[in-house]
Amino acid sequence: MGSTGERETKRSDPCLVLKDLSIDFGGLRAVDGVNLTIEQGERRVLMGPNGAGKTTLFNLISGIYPPSRGRIFYFGKEISRYPTYRRAALGMARTYQVTNLFRCLTVAENILMACQALDRTKFVMFRTLSSCHGHMDRCNDVLKEFDLAEKRNELVKNLSHGDQRRIEVAMALTGKPRLLLLDEPAAGLSSSETQDLTVLLKKIDPAITIILIEHDMDVAFEFAERITILYQGQFLTEGTKEEIRNNATVQEIYLGAE
């Protein structure tokens, strides 16, 4: 009974609520009083010029930095002071703007790291990983799904940038997250690779809430219904594609004042 009640409230709670979130680095206020509500299953794009605080906001949400002020609610639960690994255990996954993988391990080993990350077996010392069939099966599924099966035994550092970006996304999705933070997944990709990635992102389970940082307007508009613009650490505006496209301040920031 109690558990169903809890699930009921969770269904109605938004996935993520940021209240007056700020962080100072010395004298610099990188994120300044941001309020944001992301509904469950929503696709949201964060945009803004360089230095707008987008990645810093991701670091606050995923717990890399503790906020200087403000609170973070995740499915109705306050997680403002949770360390990163506990947020991950609650189903929060992210990718990095600058590829951050286990470079000297193989593709399969990278995915396996994500397979066992949220499982108690990660502390098992007297049994080989290759005998943990659950993890091996999950790893094979992910490799197949992301078209990496042929490269499974190659070292990640020897792969192309495009493949590495795909592994970033694959690793984030391996743990079956509830909230996925994608930090410029298309950074440095060619236009055809970007196209492939967009297709891949659109195939992601609609139950997973996604926040995407993206500079490429085409990718952004194709991906999300609503777009949030940050500027100099502050929330600037939020709206649909058309609203953003026609917003005078947004045009001014991106194209310069006339």
Place this chain on the structure above:
Amino acid sequence: MKDRLTSTTKIIGLILAVLVLLVMPPFYTSYWVTLLTQMLIFAVLAMSLDILVGYTGLSSFGHAGFFGVAGYAVAILSTRYKMGFLFCFISGISLSVLISMIFGFLVAHATGVYFLIITLALGMVLWGLGFRWVTMTGGDNGISGIARPDIGLPIALTDPLTFYYVVLVFFLVALVMMAILVRSPFGHSLKGVRESESRMRVLGYHSWLHKYLAYVVSAAFAGFAGVFWAYFNGFISPFDMDLNASIEIVLMVILGGPGTLIGPALGAGIIIFLKNFISAYTQRWLLILGSIYILTILYAPQGLINFLKDWLKGRQNKACGKKSSDGKG
């Protein structure tokens, strides 16, 4: 083709190891048997450090401390309190584990050079205890007269060859345990910490805990080696756990090849051999040690075992190339 060649190399290596370690010892002189025993003990020690250095990416300069502590535990318990082998064995390892559990809180948040310096300082603390706590440790006189243990065998272990085989059995036990450990999910997580700690946290790993556990496990196996060192040598002194000793273990790992288990074992064998061989001719052992270190860093930065692997691979590629061109001709 590739797989067949590497597996033949492995089989040749295995046959050689069986011959040298298992079949041949009865035909060696007792000097060589003793040297080989020493090599096995230090191989366990070097492999235990490699769990930290090679797998987790943390260079510890205080590892001899745990080796020495276990040795002292055996020395004190067996000479003063006449305790049996099993009790000494368990106590020695437990003491190393206990101390590493305390030290772990100080070191596990550090990485890189900071880790190195903190472990160096803590290693010196243990050395200082051995040196200054005269009533307990005998100061720089150390503790002598540790008798070979009675482990319930019909033959006495005073015979170097019998003792050698006992050490060999324990060496194999430690080797198998560590080989499984580094291939386990936990061992896999250590490689992740080595490659990218930030990514590990985001994936959901409490990376501090993994480093802490790696430190403790590594100390446990160092204690394992320390127990046998005390029994083997019959004597323990602060010099078994001073900075030189710690640096020697690091060198064994780096020379042999961090990130493999066979590498550090091989490195331990080479260093122990050179140390015994060279010290017959010169007092300047440290000078030679330093030169080996520099040569390794310059010419085989990945360690001998990986150097050997690359060399074999290169030779095999050449052979394949020749064969195919011959075929065409």
